[in-house]
Amino acid sequence: MSDLTKLTISAARDALRKGDLTSVELTAACLTEIDAADALNAFVHKTPEIAMEQAKAADARQGADAPLLNGIPLGIKDLFCTKGVASQAGSRILEGFKPEYESTVTTQLFDAGAVMLGKLNMDEFAMGSSNETSTYGDAVNPWKVDDRALTPGGSSGGSASAVAADLCLGATGTDTGGSIRQPAAFTGITGIKPTYGRVSRWGIVAFASSLDQAGPMTKDVRDAAIMLQAMCGHDPKDSTSADLAVPDFEAALTGDIRGKTIGIPKEYHMEGIPAEIEKLWADGTAMLKDAGAKIVDITLPHTKYALPAYYVIAPAEASSNLARYDGVRFGHRAKLDAGDGITEMYEKTRAEGFGHEVQRRVMIGTYVLSAGFYDAYYNRARKVRTLIKQDFENVFAQGVDAILTPATPSAAFGLGDMTDADPVQMYLNDVFTVTVNLAGLPGIAVPAGLDRQGLPLGLQLIGRPWEEADLLNTAYSLERAAGFVAKPAKWW
Amino acid sequence: MSIDTDTARKVAKLARIRVQEDALPALASEFSAILGFIEQLNEVDVEGVEPMTSVTPQRLKRRDDVVTDGDQQAAVLANAPDAREGFFAVPKVVE
Numbered sequence: 001m002s003d004l005t006k007l008t009i010s011a012a013r014d015a016l017r018k019g020d021l022t023s024v025e026l027t028a029a030c031l032t033e034i035d036a037a038d039a040l041n042a043f044v045h046k047t048p049e050i051a052m053e054q055a056k057a058a059d060a061r062q063g064a065d066a067p068l069l070n071g072i073p074l075g076i077k078d079l080f081c082t083k084g085v086a087s088q089a090g091s092r093i094l095e096g097f098k099p100e101y102e103s104t105v106t107t108q109l110f111d112a113g114a115v116m117l118g119k120l121n122m123d124e125f126a127m128g129s130s131n132e133t134s135t136y137g138d139a140v141n142p143w144k145v146d147d148r149a150l151t152p153g154g155s156s157g158g159s160a161s162a163v164a165a166d167l168c169l170g171a172t173g174t175d176t177g178g179s180i181r182q183p184a185a186f187t188g189i190t191g192i193k194p195t196y197g198r199v200s201r202w203g204i205v206a207f208a209s210s211l212d213q214a215g216p217m218t219k220d221v222r223d224a225a226i227m228l229q230a231m232c233g234h235d236p237k238d239s240t241s242a243d244l245a246v247p248d249f250e251a252a253l254t255g256d257i258r259g260k261t262i263g264i265p266k267e268y269h270m271e272g273i274p275a276e277i278e279k280l281w282a283d284g285t286a287m288l289k290d291a292g293a294k295i296v297d298i299t300l301p302h303t304k305y306a307l308p309a310y311y312v313i314a315p316a317e318a319s320s321n322l323a324r325y326d327g328v329r330f331g332h333r334a335k336l337d338a339g340d341g342i343t344e345m346y347e348k349t350r351a352e353g354f355g356h357e358v359q360r361r362v363m364i365g366t367y368v369l370s371a372g373f374y375d376a377y378y379n380r381a382r383k384v385r386t387l388i389k390q391d392f393e394n395v396f397a398q399g400v401d402a403i404l405t406p407a408t409p410s411a412a413f414g415l416g417d418m419t420d421a422d423p424v425q426m427y428l429n430d431v432f433t434v435t436v437n438l439a440g441l442p443g444i445a446v447p448a449g450l451d452r453q454g455l456p457l458g459l460q461l462i463g464r465p466w467e468e469a470d471l472l473n474t475a476y477s478l479e480r481a482a483g484f485v486a487k488p489a490k491w492w
Numbered sequence: 493m494s495i496d497t498d499t500a501r502k503v504a505k506l507a508r509i510r511v512q513e514d515a516l517p518a519l520a521s522e523f524s525a526i527l528g529f530i531e532q533l534n535e536v537d538v539e540g541v542e543p544m545t546s547v548t549p550q551r552l553k554r555r556d557d558v559v560t561d562g563d564q565q566a567a568v569l570a571n572a573p574d575a576r577e578g579f580f581a582v583p584k585v586v587e
Contacts, residue, residue: 240550308531
């Protein structure tokens with residue numbers, strides 16, 4: 001009964017609690033689907049033994065007071081360290097690395113009863129928007145309109161592909177510039193990046209520490225609320241983790257948004273954005289208005305400078321974070337020639353272990369932090385970041401509860417289409433999402449329609465800091481109004 | 493700003509990434525394209541603006557100055573490419 005894997009987390013939870021279904025049955029169904037879906041290249045390290053063991057344990061504790069995600073099979077992005085299970089961040093330099101510890105997020109998910117099916121493909125060190133920089137090869141979008149294989153987006157491409165193809169009920173993602181929301185939009189699923197500090201970063205391979213946040217990627221908004229609940233919370237092991245109570249996100253889903261104020265930022269009407277995305281945005285605006293929200297035009301004047309600021313700050317932090325991959329403590333070490341010293345070991349190891357995009361970003365980061373350029377690039381970018389955050393503070397102070405924008409400037413594109421493009425062209429994928437990371441805000445992508453080829457398109461809602469509950473409720477209202485139910489036709 | 497191959501070579505060295513001599517011109521031109529994009533930031537008036545240090549207003553917590561962990565030598569060394577006699581092994585550092 002392969003339809004089991006199509007269940008949402010909430011439906012599976014209810015069936016498990018009532019005893020209509022066991023986690024062992026559900027998990028076995030997912031493992032069968034995963035084995036039949038190698039063409040998607042979403043699961044890159046499968047963990048069937050761990051999954052079945054966790055499923056049996058979940059069934060043993062099933063009941064009305066079972067934990068939040070008891071018996072729910074999930075996929076875990078390769079960026080999360082999982083004890084004894086390969087955790088490579090999609091990179092050759094971490095080949096063979098099996099952490100001796102468990103990330104806080106996966107610990108919390110397991111404490112909530114979740115089942116791990118395996119590790120999911122991603123862009124190397126989460127640097128990419130198409131999952132084409134992965135050492136495992138491209139992950140593939142289950143959506144298809146012709147002969148071309150399409151990107152599931154990136155960096156959480158494996159997570160998006162796996163959830164959209166019903167290989168698992170939900171997946172973890174991480175988002176530094178849009179890496180949860182862009183792939184969610186490209187595959188017709190829901191993905192939320194919470195407020196910076198809401199989810200512990202401990203045990204997640206670091207890319208840009210001031211921007212990175214983990215979040216759930218799921219089949220609907222209710223599932224995002226349930227899974228986010230299990231992922232959030234204060235962690236003394238992450239010094240930027242917020243010591244704030246976590247509200248009941250699912251209980252906040254009333255669908256009632258009457259009296260809420262939704263801002264429409266004029267700067268997001270960008271040149272070159274397809275008319276159908278503008279229309280989707282206008283339709284979404286009308287849906288929220290019909291649901292009783294007040295729509296106001298707002299301005300976020302520094303929007304244009306978000307991507308350039310990001311491409312200083314993120315590589316700068318990455319160059320520092322990735323300095324640890326030196327061939328000494330873990331992962332790959334290059335074969336050395338006679339007479340090679342420690343510098344040759346570093347240089348050869350990093351040249352062999354890092355892919356092209358990662359090397360490029362580490363070097364850009366090195367350059368903007370180097371003597372003579374630190375003020376001109378890095379400090380200037382941090383000042384612009386302050387201004388971008390102030391733009392949002394100003395509109396929130398004017399009474400705006402949430403901001404509606406498109407999630408991406410296009411639908412999913414073909415794998416390989418961007419190979420010859422300037423790297424900056426690829427960076428433009430994050431034009432609507434990156435501001436949210438720079439300002440530390442929560443943002444959610446919700447599928448809202450299909451383009452004329454039949455590919456999914458998403459809308460993004462941006463919320464006030466720490467108000468994920470309210471944001472999820474607005475997203476829930478939008479989801480109900482949009483009524484997106486399309487699924488990719490199975491070809492894999 | 494246009495990056496020449498000498499600068500690209502220097503940056504690669506600082507980043508401790510070996511780049512073959514014949515790959516430097518292409519790398520330099522990629523850097524130039526990215527830095528050209530970044531230079532839009534020069535249009536922004538940042539006079540008197542504080543550079544952001546923390547995106548959420550918070551004071552970092554202090555923990556008690558006590559030992560909370562340790563005695564994990566085997567776990568620490570478990571993933572090392574070369575570990576000997578309880579140490580990480582590396583090529584000779586000092587002549």
